[in-house]
Amino acid sequence: MNFKSSYLQGVYDGLEARNAEQKEFLQAVGEVLESLEPVVAANPKLEELGVIERIVEPERIIQFRVSWVDDKGKVQVNRGYRVQFNSAIGPYKGGLRLHPSVNLSVIKFLGFEQIFKNSLTTLPIGGGKGGSDFDPKGKSDMEIMRFCQAFMTELSKHIGADTDVPAGDIGVGGREIGYMYGQYKRLRNEFTGVLTGKGLSYGGSLARTEATGYGVCYFTQEMLKSAKNTSFEGKTVAVSGAGNVAIYAIQKAYQLGAKPVTCSDSTGWIYDPEGIDVDLLKEVKEVKRARLSEYAAARPSAEYHEKKNGEHGVWQYKVDIALPCATQNELDENDAKMLIDNGVLAVSEGANMPSTPEAVAAFQKAGVLFGPAKAANAGGVATSALEMSQNSERLHWSFEEVDSKLKGIMEGIFHACDDAAKKYGMEGNYVAGANIAGFEKVADAMIAQGIA
Ligand SMILES: NC(=O)C1=CN([C@@H]2O[C@H](COP(=O)(O)OP(=O)(O)OC[C@H]3O[C@@H](n4cnc5c(N)ncnc54)[C@H](OP(=O)(O)O)[C@@H]3O)[C@@H](O)[C@H]2O)C=CC1
Ligand SMILES: N=C(CCC(=O)O)C(=O)O
DSSP states (O other): OOOSOHHHHHHHHHHHHHSTTOHHHHHHHHHHHHHTHHHHHHOTHHHHTTHHHHHTSOSEEEEEEEEEEOTTSOEEEEEEEEEEEEOSSSSEEEEEEEOTTOOHHHHHHHHHHHHHHHHHTTSSOEEEEEEESOOOTTOOHHHHHHHHHHHHHHHTTTOBTTTEEEEOBTTBOHHHHHHHHHHHHHHHOOOSSOSSSOOGGGTOOTTHHHHHHHHHHHHHHHHHHHHHSOOSTTOEEEEEOOSHHHHHHHHHHHHTTOEEOEEEOSSEEEEOTTOOOHHHHHIIIIISOOOTHHHHHTOTTOEEEEOOTTOOGGGGSOOSEEEEOSOTTOBOHHHHHHHHHTTOOEEEOOSSSOBOHHHHHHHHHTTOEEEOHHHHTTHHHHHHHHHHHHHHTTOOOOHHHHHHHHHHHHHHHHHHHHHHHHHTTOTTOHHHHHHHHHHHHHHHHHHHTOOO
């Protein structure tokens, strides 16, 4: 990475030297620091008070062994993490990811992104993330439970409703949150809002399940309206992923008058020219926890394709809007060029860091509306914060009340990004706008709280 500012160059080079193997983390930091060039130039205090070198270093990293016994009686060992990145504006807040690809670099990139995402929501939540290299695929409910209990036995020593509030992410849904909550309560003998994404019978919030996917669409709708005076109505949409974010992005896209025609999992993808049958997708993915091939078997209009390296997958089709909702770096420069050549109008990131830097540059160069993850997918954590509010006041809001707040937050996030980009002469660059708008509140708090 090359910066105009010698200060930023020094900070980044030092970080790279200390974390050379953490490619995902360095990718996330590089994008943010690139956006902050004009902010650092205009605010010498940031260098004087070492704000940048402090914000790129986690306040705390917890790594721990997770031992559990599988259904065959065999002892299994996994690695657990919680990165408590930044608490300047609130308790650490961020998901838990269970996936074999989890390592410190992935958790640090997710935690770093979470700082600015959470700031953009305007709610009092800091940035954190955790998880484990445990693979939930093919595990029985009882194995999932035993892993979650073992994982929370350690994690419970480090979290709390006013300290650190985990939630779901890849591989962590309502089932896993429930098992973790039960273990936490057993160990700490307290009933609090220490986790979000809880079940409705024990403090969960209506609309949290839908929130991330709905929020991506609310953000995109506001971006389309403000920048192009258009909307989802009548548009064709490509979605990647087939999990929590993807399913509810598809559902909301339909509600806004669009036709989603693709989804994907780690085995393959679906192209359904008649539009994805979202109820069937929920049955296959949420109930049966099966592969997408089962969707195609039950849907004559659908094509199922095994995932092969180098293929464009869901990005090869002529669509107006693309919503990557699977995982990091899933959409590369070649995929971006395919979408651009097919006339894509807008891309919004439901997943965390799903587009490679080269793909982002290609979209921006081609004038495609681009909604970055930390802004577009903030609906999940925003609604988690609304769950925390409900827990604090021991009340339960209606779906409509939560959904209305969510829509307002997402529209507000778009305008914060738009305004910040314009303020620094980068109109239409919502990547820069999101990074700047998210950073400024956290930096103000860090300066006010002294060198800590
Ligand atoms: N849940 C939330 O509240 C939020 C999630 N996000 C982000 O959204 C994305 C999806 O998360 P979520 O929907 O919650 O997770 P889920 O576990 O519910 O779904 C993940 C989906 O992505 C697919 N996937 C995961 N890893 C890969 C991979 N390496 N290659 C191809 N496909 C993959 C999964 O397929 P398979 O089942 O085959 O593994 C599955 O279809 C992640 O980037 C997450 O960080 C962002 C904001 C909030
Ligand atoms: N996985 C999430 C949701 C985190 C949360 O709800 O605390 C994310 O924002 O990436």
